[in-house]
Amino acid sequence: MASRKNEESDMSQARQARVVAIVIAVAGALWVAAQWLVEPTSRYAALFDLMALAAFIWAFAVTWRIWRRTRRQER
Numbered sequence: 001m002a003s004r005k006n007e008e009s010d011m012s013q014a015r016q017a018r019v020v021a022i023v024i025a026v027a028g029a030l031w032v033a034a035q036w037l038v039e040p041t042s043r044y045a046a047l048f049d050l051m052a053l054a055a056f057i058w059a060f061a062v063t064w065r066i067w068r069r070t071r072r073q074e075r
Contacts, residue, residue, distance in 0.1 A: 009073070013066050020059045020066075027055035 034048035 027052050
């Protein structure tokens with residue numbers, strides 16, 4: 001029973017890690033594309049900057065949570 005619970009937990013963490021990786025990749029690609037398409041002094045450039053920053057902060061927070069959960073399971 002405990003093995004199945006650990007297996008489900010590992011699968012959940014792997015799924016979350018994949019989502020984080022996708023968010024980082026998409027946010028980075030969209031930010032680069034926005035910098036190329038939008039004039040740097042426009043309001044849209046600042047909007048894209050803030051959206052990318054929010055995505056990276058979210059990804060960091062989720063990654064931190066995954067790391068802490070993994071450390072807790074190792075004990």
